[in-house]
Amino acid sequence: MEIGIIGLPKSGKTTIFNALTRGKAETRAFSAAGVEPNVGVVKVSDERLEGLGALLKPKRLVPAEVKYVDVALAADRKDGSGGAARSHLTRTDALVLVARAFGGEAVPAPGGVDPWRDIAAVNTELVLGDLAIAERRLERIGESLKGPRNPERDALVKEQALVERIRAALEGGAAVRDQGLSAEDARAAEGYQLLSSRPVLVVLNIGEDQLPRAAELEGESRRRFPGFQAAAICGKLEMELAQLDDAEAAEFRTAMGVSEGALQRVIRLSYELLGMVSFFSTAHGEVRAWSVRRDTPAPRAAGKIHSDMERGFIRAEVVAYRDLAGCGSMAEAKKRGLLRLEGKAYLVQDGDVITFLFSV
Ligand SMILES: Nc1nc2c(ncn2[C@@H]2O[C@H](COP(=O)(O)OP(=O)(O)OP(=O)(O)O)[C@@H](O)[C@H]2O)c(=O)[nH]1
Ligand SMILES: [Mg+2]
Known part of the structure; x- marks a missing residue:
């Protein structure tokens, strides 16, 4: 399972990435966004795997893994349509959309802090990028159909109709995930790697002062963006907690009133979002967890x-x-x-x- 972390510049993507992966990638308040993505792998903790370990006494227990890719998609508008940043997201199953909700002057917020505006902007960016891809594909199909009698003509005409339908809907502002494509059409469209087809988990990056309002903000996000799952997380705090050992972190959580760890929370919500389930294999002295769609x-x-x-x-x-x-x-x-x-x-x-x- 692979999850892309996207969002506007300085929304806290890398901070959240570090919190999720216990990583130490550089976060910064000013310099330009890096082009190279941060990639990290997280093992999914599952008490059933521990249970199988106790029962079957294998040589090795291997948890399922989630890969996170932190890129700067919307940082460079020219890149939205198919450039380097997008190319790092083509294998993702879902997107975590980080939106800045934390206040303070230390990190510049052009136009003021407004997570709802930013979520809409990133969504538009995904739709515009997909629109460009659909248009390019239609041009290519048009070229192929011009030539002498093409043996694949029928297939191309069929594809043309599908891409034209997707293009028109994108132009009207509808993300691919909201276009109600049939399972067959969705599968046919998979090859174009349209990012607006991916399910989205909004992560509201809140400040510590907003922790008491976390549930309320999540509710508001779901109301405004009914298609998106939502979690309000204090990225900076979670990143610091991720650097502690488990016992210390648990102590801090209790003191701060933050119940579940961001990592567990985001993994759980991503699983739900994607309809992922786990099964276990037991061959060769190894019990291993695997993630698949239900x-x-x-x-x-x-x-x-x-x-x-x-x-x-x-x-x-x-x-x-x-x-x-x-x-x-x-x-x-x-x-x-x-x-x-x-x-x-x-x-x-x-x-x-x-x-x-x-x-x-
Ligand atoms: N106060 C506060 N600052 C935060 C929080 N999360 C991130 N920051 C700060 O915001 C700045 C940007 O954070 P990054 O995680 O680098 O943001 P980014 O989205 O990866 O930025 P780019 O990759 O440059 O687009 C850093 O100075 C962080 O320390 C938070 O929850 N609270
Ligand atoms: Mg970053």
Whole structure:
């Protein structure tokens, strides 16, 4: 799972990135935005993985991972349409949109602090960038259709109709995610890497003085931008807490009245936003957690582990984590008939412990 962190200059993207990844990337109040993205990987903590460790005693426990990419998308308007910043976001599954809500003069805020204005501006930036891509694609299709009888003519005409529909809607200001594309059209459009198709989690970067209003601000964000999930986080504080060890950080949290860590919160909300679930594999002395979309067919889930397992998929042996934990051992689960054999059509559920059988 890969998540892009975007937002206007100086909104606190890198600060939030550091809080999420326990990173130490440079944050700055003035200098121009860097072009190189910050990339960090976070292990997703999951008590079920610990539970499986206690039960199955594997040599290794491997948590699922989330990759965060911190880029300056809107810092350079020329770049919005398809330049370097955008190219770093093409593999992302979702976007965290950081909006400045913290006050103070130390960091300049042109036009004053207004997170709602900034969220709208970044959204517009995504839509305009996608519009440019759609227009370029239409030009190319037009060129191809001009030539002598093209064997792929029918496919191109069909594509042209789809891209034209998307283009018109973008021009009217509608993000791809709000265009109500059919599943088939959405899949066809995936290749264009239109960023406004990505689900968005707004992170309101609040100051410490705004902590008591965090829930209220999140509510207001969801009211104003009903399509976006929202979390209000004090980026600077969270970044400092991320540098402490867990016990110290917990103590500070209690003292400050900040319950859940920003990291856990953002990961949880991203999972919900994307409809992600976890399943567990147990082969080769290793228990490993994997993230997939809910209701991913078993062969596709197997392909996460290895493409051979998808290609040569035979069946899946599945036991729900809850059942396995209740039985205390795999043998007992088998005895009680809780270990199921599932075929190609099986849709993976959260907490499934799966052994894939395959042959290539
Ligand atoms: N007071 C306060 N300052 C913050 C907060 N978050 C970030 N800052 C400050 O804002 C400035 C910019 O933060 P960055 O995290 O570098 O912002 P950015 O969005 O990555 O900036 P660019 O990459 O340059 O666009 C830094 O001086 C931070 O210390 C916050 O929650 N409160
Ligand atoms: Mg930055």
